[in-house]
Amino acid sequence: MGLAIVRLARASSDIEIVGGCAAAGDPALGRDLGGLSGTGALGVVLSEDVGSALLGADVVIDFSAPAAVPALLAQAMRQGTAVVSGTTGLGPDAERAFDKAAAVVPVLASPNTSLGVQILAELVEQAVRRLGADYDVEIVELHHRKKVDSPSGTAKRLAEAARKARPELRDLGGREGQVGARTDAELGMHAVRGGDVIGDHTVYLFGQGERLELTHRASNRDLFALGAIRAARFLSGRKPGRYGMSDVLGGS
Ligand SMILES: NC(=O)c1ccc[n+]([C@@H]2O[C@H](COP(=O)([O-])OP(=O)(O)OC[C@H]3O[C@@H](n4cnc5c(N)ncnc54)[C@H](O)[C@@H]3O)[C@@H](O)[C@H]2O)c1
DSSP states (O other), rough: HHHHHHHHHHHHHTTTOOOOOOOOTOTTSSSHHHHHHHHHOOOOOSSHHHHHTTTTOOOEEEEEOGGGGHHHHHHHHTOOOEEEEEOOEEEEEEHHHHHHHHSEEEEEEEEOOHHHHHHHHHHHHHHHHHHHGSSSEEEEEEEEETOOSSSSSHHHHHHHHHHHHHHTOOOEEEOOOOOOSSTTTTTEEEEEETTOEEEEEEEEESSSEEEEEEEEEEEEEEEEEEHHHHHHHHHTTTTTTOOHHHHHHHOH
């Protein structure tokens, strides 16, 4: 993700890359970010020191690992750097750390920085609210054969969006055997795995005599990087606080 961000940020005339950080032992440490991303020499080398990577930065974009996030936030607070974090698998401690940092700098943490998925989540909430309890909600997600977790984080996020409108909905992973007829409060989650699918999500709303299918399809991973870059642009110069992808898109 870091290299996709470098590649796409270099194509934007309003963004300057001033530093990059990786974990101790990462074979890319000490190498030029431009060379690594295949965009030609940049004159910025990858460092394991967060502090020096953040020097001169208005915003840091983080796609790393949960263990890296607390130190990054502490450093961003010290240096007054806004933070966009796309790192997934964060626990409640990280949530508290984001809240603490948000008192000092602008912060946005999102496990899915795709702009299309944000809009899909908003559409799902609106559709579920307006169609009401007469419509059954089910989510089907497709991913490549190497994905290790199920359902996907995005599927869970879409289920949350449905639950904002109908709090009684309970996730139900797949169905097998004599499970009985569907109940009103269940929200079926189904994972399909195979090949090299980047990620498709469809939220179904089944009514009597009709069904609505709201679908997002990712065709490559650039969508996450582009959303994170747009979020970074949005955070630059904002006042401290917690922001979300819905703020970045505005108008909701
Ligand atoms: N928000 C989204 O939309 C989205 C999209 C894709 C991936 N992700 C998440 O982003 C994260 C990174 O994904 P990736 O595919 O780029 O992984 P990756 O393994 O290719 O890259 C991770 C990078 O983080 C660095 N890193 C790890 N620990 C560190 C530490 N302690 N200090 C400094 N740097 C550290 C590594 O050196 C490496 O450069 C994962 O959590 C992934 O789930 C989120």
